[in-house]
Every structure is written in structure tokens, then in C-alpha cells.
Amino acid sequence: MKNLIKLFKYLKSYTIYALLAVIFMFVEVLAGLYIPYLMARIIDDALPSGDLILLRNTALIMILMAFGTILAGLVNNYCAQYISQYATANLRLDLFKKIQGLSFINVDKFKTGRLITSSTNDILQIQNFFMFLFRAIIRGPIMLVGGLILAIKTSVELSAIYIIIIPLLIIGISIIMTKALPLFTKVQEKVDALNNTVLENVNSPRVIKSFVSMSYENKRFAEKNEDYRKTSTQANKTIAYAMPIITIIINLGIAGILYLSAGLIENGILVTDGLADAGIIIAFFNYTMQILMGLLMLAMMLIFVSRAEASAKRINEIIEEEVDLTNSSNPIKDFKLTGDIEFRNVDFSYTQDGNNVLNDISFKVKRGETIGIIGSTGSGKSSLVQLIPRLYDVRSGEILLDGYNIKRLDIKSLRGQISMATQKPILFSGTIKSNILQGNQDATKEELESSANNAASIDFIDNLDDRFDAEVQKKGNNFSGGQKQRLSLARAFIKNPAILILDDTTSALDANSEEIVKKNIKELGKRTTTLIISQKVSTIMDADKILVMDNYGSLDGFDHHYKLLEKSKVYKEIYNSQFGVGGVENE
Numbered sequence: 381m382k383n384l385i386k387l388f389k390y391l392k393s394y395t396i397y398a399l400l401a402v403i404f405m406f407v408e409v410l411a412g413l414y415i416p417y418l419m420a421r422i423i424d425d426a427l428p429s430g431d432l433i434l435l436r437n438t439a440l441i442m443i444l445m446a447f448g449t450i451l452a453g454l455v456n457n458y459c460a461q462y463i464s465q466y467a468t469a470n471l472r473l474d475l476f477k478k479i480q481g482l483s484f485i486n487v488d489k490f491k492t493g494r495l496i497t498s499s500t501n502d503i504l505q506i507q508n509f510f511m512f513l514f515r516a517i518i519r520g521p522i523m524l525v526g527g528l529i530l531a532i533k534t535s536v537e538l539s540a541i542y543i544i545i546i547p548l549l550i551i552g553i554s555i556i557m558t559k560a561l562p563l564f565t566k567v568q569e570k571v572d573a574l575n576n577t578v579l580e581n582v583n584s585p586r587v588i589k590s591f592v593s594m595s596y597e598n599k600r601f602a603e604k605n606e607d608y609r610k611t612s613t614q615a616n617k618t619i620a621y622a623m624p625i626i627t628i629i630i631n632l633g634i635a636g637i638l639y640l641s642a643g644l645i646e647n648g649i650l651v652t653d654g655l656a657d658a659g660i661i662i663a664f665f666n667y668t669m670q671i672l673m674g675l676l677m678l679a680m681m682l683i684f685v686s687r688a689e690a691s692a693k694r695i696n697e698i699i700e701e702e703v704d705l706t707n708s709s710n711p712i713k714d715f716k717l718t719g720d721i722e723f724r725n726v727d728f729s730y731t732q733d734g735n736n737v738l739n740d741i742s743f744k745v746k747r748g749e750t751i752g753i754i755g756s757t758g759s760g761k762s763s764l765v766q767l768i769p770r771l772y773d774v775r776s777g778e779i780l781l782d783g784y785n786i787k788r789l790d791i792k793s794l795r796g797q798i799s800m801a802t803q804k805p806i807l808f809s810g811t812i813k814s815n816i817l818q819g820n821q822d823a824t825k826e827e828l829e830s831s832a833n834n835a836a837s838i839d840f841i842d843n844l845d846d847r848f849d850a851e852v853q854k855k856g857n858n859f860s861g862g863q864k865q866r867l868s869l870a871r872a873f874i875k876n877p878a879i880l881i882l883d884d885t886t887s888a889l890d891a892n893s894e895e896i897v898k899k900n901i902k903e904l905g906k907r908t909t910t911l912i913i914s915q916k917v918s919t920i921m922d923a924d925k926i927l928v929m930d931n932y933g934s935l936d937g938f939d940h941h942y943k944l945l946e947k948s949k950v951y952k953e954i955y956n957s958q959f960g961v962g963g964v965e966n967e
């Protein structure tokens with residue numbers, strides 16, 4: 381329950397609604413309990429004596445009570461709906477903000493499917509719980525306790541039946557609950573797995589189609605689906621056993637009451653003027669039903685609480701997750717980077733206990749320089765540049781920008797002054813304009829045009845009917861790889877950053893576009909430090925310096941093209957593989 385209690389803070393803003401819900405629930409239940417008493421009065425007093433005034437008055441009160449129950453129920457329902465909807469909307473928003481702030485390492489830990497299930501399914505469980513809480517929290521106990529008091533008041537002798545049926549019902553329900561509840565946690569985990577598979581598939585339709593791996597993916601999904609179905613059926617089946625068991629116990633109770641009544645009438649106890657007290661027996665039946673309903677509600681409450689507790693635990697795990705990449709206690713906020721970069725003995729790993737992906741990297745870059753980064757695949761080039769905007773933190777060593785350790789700089793301001801365009805550019809559904817402006821929402825029309833121009837994308841934009849207002853579909857699926865790269869370059873340029881990182885961003889460009897982009901980067905480079913990762917020597921050989929990574933995540937060289945040809949074995953090998961030993965570019 382402790383996880384659910386933590387979420388009660390979301391109810392605080394709705395105290396008045398909560399109070400109203402509880403008051404009207406109280407009224408509803410009390411009115412409901414009063415009706416059997418009135419019924420007994422009609423049968424036992426009004427009918428035998430033929431007192432029509434008493435009959436009419438009691439019937440009138442019964443009608444009023446019935447309306448009162450409906451009205452109170454409606455108000456209670458409205459308040460419960462209001463609280464549960466608003467409180468969980470706020471919780472969902474907080475969870476979303478938290479997820480947005482998670483670092484890559486945090487996200488990797490939870491997996492995307494889990495984050496989605498928690499934002500949807502788990503929140504829904506909490507919503508159902510809040511709803512039930514304000515619909516039924518005191519209903520069950522009042523029905524149970526009130527019913528018991530009134531039943532005992534009606535007939536102490538008949539009440540003896542409760543000594544058997546109430547413990548029986550409690551034992552039956554407890555057995556079912558202890559079996560069913562762990563299954564509900566499992567069901568949520570199965571939903572996570574389903575979501576993960578769906579996500580992977582909708583994110584990579586081209587790969588799946590081109591490798592004709594639909595049937596493999598279908599099979600994979602079918603397995604997860606079956607897994608979910610089995611667990612879910614098992615959980616619901618266990619709960620379903622509850623109904624017949626409860627019905628049997630209730631029917632046993634009814635038979636028991638009749639049996640006991642017969643004995644009591646025989647012994648002259650439930651008899652007035654030679655006639656059996658039918659009103660008392662009927663009222664007792666009604667109270668017994670109320671008691672059993674109350675017990676059932678408590679059992680339902682247990683189901684809701686346990687399911688919601690499992691979900692609350694999963695939600696709290698995310699909300700309380702320590703973001704491993706946060707601002708220092710007193711971060712420097714007002715700083716304007718000029719572009720000096722220094723790595724000092726940097727080691728890096730993606731996981732806490734994993735092997736180093738980068739080993740003892742040290743180098744210095746002066747503001748305005750253009751640096752090429754080259755190395756074989758998996759050598760750590762992308763990992764290295766991702767450390768500069770603090771997408772990940774170093775394992776040891778430090779990274780200095782303008783002499784400041786980046787951990788001392790405010791993350792938002794730091795990232796605001798660094799642009800990054802990646803090999804697999806991600807575009808968002810919207811327009812060309814909205815995508816480029818993501819780099820700088822305040823950019824003018826001229827800046828928009830010039831950044832598109834610098835990224836060699838103005839020609840193809842001009843060819844579109846709506847130019848900058850042309851539609852971009854999800855992930856930029858209606859554009860070619862090269863066009864997407866150019867748009868993501870434009871997005872990086874428009875930011876006018878102090879540091880520009882291009883991670884193999886020109887790999888899909890034709891030679892002409894690459895030349896234009898290279899020329900414009902050089903222009904930009906006068907006021908921006910530019911890091912260009914490329915597999916092609918021709919793309920980076922003109923850079924002020926080239927950083928060469930070996931296969932083990934260490935630096936093999938950091939110098940000018942010609943110096944590296946003399947000194948770096950790795951660089952020379954890459955150069956020879958692309959240009960031949962004689963220096964003629966291979967086809």
C-alpha cells in the first residue's frame with residue numbers, strides 16, 4: 381500500500397470533491413440500509429393492523445429513501461469521476477516530464493515498452509483505484525458493520541448464522557486473492573513485452589519488409605501475445621472462481637437462515653400472535669445481503685488496491701529514478717561558449733560495470749577549428765562526440781569547454797549552444813519549417829532560408845509545392861536519406877552553435893551537395909568549432925586536425941592529414957584502403 385499512499389498527494393488539490401464524495405457515499409449507503417427496516421415495519425406493523433396511514437407514510441419514506449440513494453449515488457459518482465480523472469491526468473503529466481528528463485542510461489534500464497505501459501496501463505489502474513476509492517471506500521465497511529448491527533438488532537438468534545458464513549466467505553476470498561494478485565503483476569510485465577515488440581516493429585517497417593522477416597516478426601509477436609493471453613486468462617480465471625464460491629456460500633447462508641428460522645418459529649421465538657414474524661425474516665435477509673455485499677466490496681477493494689499497488693510501484697520506480705545525469709548543485713548558467721574543447725584522460729562505458737568504450741582520451745581543440753574524426757566502425761567515434769553535450773557522462777577523466785568542466789555547466793544552456801546532426805537523422809511529423817526551426821524557434825525567415833541554403837537543401841525545397849510548409853511525415857518517411865540528412869544539417873546550422881557536431885551527416889549526400897556543405901561548414905567554422913565524423917578520408921582531410929580512433933576506443937593520432945600519414949598506422953591503413961597506396965581514390 382505504501383506506493384499507492386505516495387500517490388495520494390495527487391488528490392490534495394481535490395479535497396473538496398473528495399469530501400463531497402465521501403459524504404454522499406455515506407448518505408447513499410445509510411439510505412440503502414434504512415429501506416429493509418421500513419420494509420419490516422410495513423410487513424410486521426402496517427399490514428397486520430391494517431393501518432393504511434402508516435402504510436402510506438412508510439411507503440412514501442421508502443420512495444424518498446430510494447430517490448435519495450440515487451441522487452446521493454449520482455453526486456458521489458460525479459465527484460469520484462472528477463477526482464480520478466484530474467488526479468491521474470496530473471500524475472500522467474508528471475510521469476511524462478520525468479521520462480523526458482531521463483538519461484539514455486535510465487531509459488535503457490527501463491526499456492521503452494515499460495515506459496509506455498506505465499504511462500498508459502499503470503496510470504489507468506491508478507485511475508480505477510481512485511474511482512473505486514471514492515465510490516466504495518466506506519461503502520463496504522458501512523454495509524458490513526451497519527448490516528451486522530441492524531441484523532443483530534433484528535434478531536440475535538438468527539445472527540448466529542454469521543458465525544459460520546462470514547469466516548467461510550473471508551477464507552474463500554483470501555485464498556482466491558493470494559492466488560490472483562501476483563498474476564496481475566505478471567500481466568503488466570507481459571504487456572511491457574508486447575509493447576516492446578510492437579514498438580520495434582512500427583519503428584522499423586522498412587527493415588522488416590526488405591528482409592521479408594514479417595513471418596518471423598509475426599511469430600515473435602504471436603508468442604508474446606500468447607504469453608500475455610495465458611497470464612491474463614489465468615488471472616481472470618482465478619478471479620472468476622470467486623463468483624461461484626461466493627454464490628455457494630451466500631446460498632448456504634440463505635438456506636441456513638431458513639433452517640434456523642424454522643427452528644426458531646417451532647420454538648415460538650420468531651412468532652407474534654401465533655404468526656411467524658415474516659417482516660423480521662425478510663429484513664434479516666436484506667441485512668444479510670447487505671453484509672455479504674459489504675464483504676464482497678471489501679474483497680473488490682482488495683483487488684483494486686493490489687492491482688493499483690503493483691502499478692503504483694512501477695510508476696514510483698520511474699518517478700523516483702535517480703537521473704544519473706543532472707545539473708551540479710550550483711551550475712553555471714550565464715555562459716557563452718566560444719568553442720574551446722579539451723578532453724583529459726577520458727574513460728567511458730555505457731554501463732556501470734561494462735568495459736570501456738573509450739580509453740584515456742586526451743586532446744585539445746581551439747575555438748573555430750574544424751576537426752575530422754575517423755576510425756573503423758565501433759571504434760567509439762559517436763560515443764566520443766556524445767559526451768560533449770553531456771548525453772552521457774564520462775566514467776573518469778574530464779571534459780572542459782572554455783576551461784570549465786562540463787559537469788559544472790547548466791545542462792540546458794550547454795546543449796543550447798551545441799548542435800548535433802547524426803548519420804540517421806530523425807525528423808518529426810510536421811512541416812519542413814517546423815523541423816528546421818527545432819534548432820532555433822526564434823529564427824527569422826532569412827535565417828531559415830540561409831540555413832537551408834547552407835545545408836544544400838534549398839534546391840529540393842524549392843521544388844516542393846509548399847516549399848517550407850511542405851508536409852514531413854512521421855520520422856521524415858516521405859524524404860530520401862540524403863534529403864533527411866540535409867534537413868537535419870539545416871536544423872543544426874540554424875542554431876548558430878558554438879560547437880557543431882556532424883556525425884557522418886554527409887554520408888548519404890551526392891558529391892556536389894557534399895562539396896556545397898563542406899564549403900559552407902568552412903565558412904561557419906570561422907565562428908564555430910566543428911567536429912566532423914566520417915568514414916571517408918576525402919571528407920575530413922582538409923580539416924585543421926584529424927582525430928584517429930583505433931579499434932579499442934583509444935586515440936591513435938591527433939594531427940594534420942600529412943603528419944598522420946606519417947605517424948598513424950590506423951590512418952594510413954584507412955587512407956590506403958580508400959585511395960590506394962599511390963594516392964588515387966578507389967572506386
Ligand SMILES: Nc1ncnc2c1ncn2[C@@H]1O[C@H](COP(=O)(O)OP(=O)(O)OP(=O)(O)O)[C@@H](O)[C@H]1O
Pocket residue numbers: 730737755756757758759760761762763764
Ligand atoms: N547505447 C549503447 N549501449 C551500449 N553500447 C553501445 C551503445 N552505443 C554504442 N555502443 C558500443 O560502443 C562501441 C562504440 O560505438 P560507437 O557507436 O561509438 O562507434 P563508432 O565508431 O561511432 O561506430 P560507427 O562508425 O559504426 O558509427 C561499440 O562497441 C558499440 O557496440
